[in-house]
Amino acid sequence: MSWPATALAEVVVVPVPSPYSYDSATLRQLNLQGGWGRYIGFIGHSVIEWPAVAAQFNAGNPGTVRCHENRCWRDGYIAPSLSGGTPAGSLRHYFNYQLDCRDQTFDRIGDVRLPGNYQRGWQPVLNDPVALAVARDWCPRISELSKG
Structure with missing residues (x-):
């Protein structure tokens, strides 16, 4: 297929919004430990x-076959097992943040449902x-x- 010579090509750049943002209307001081001027609460969007995490295989233990008279049994047997891992992933979500201005740490409320060994709770602001x-x-x- 050929285009007519009179058609002009136009390149349109579609901006991608940042996955990181916060709602400035939700910024407020928090009184978390009996005083004002240290903590900030807000709603933010983060990824x-x-x-x-790789699955783990446990080979188990074949144990030992023991016999006495006409009876035999296996002693110490542990069946092989496979404990499943978790796939890599990501979560884009709005979170309620609590930020400690003195310690430069934050707690992102709602990140506890993440799989694996992801750090939760209070952590350095450099992590987000x-x-x-x-x-x-x-x-x-x-x-x-x-x-408030």
């Missing part, structure tokens, strides 16, 4: 990726681009945020 951006932009001016 969490985890590696595959959303937490890092909020810490950088809002910890120095936390007093500007509403309490």
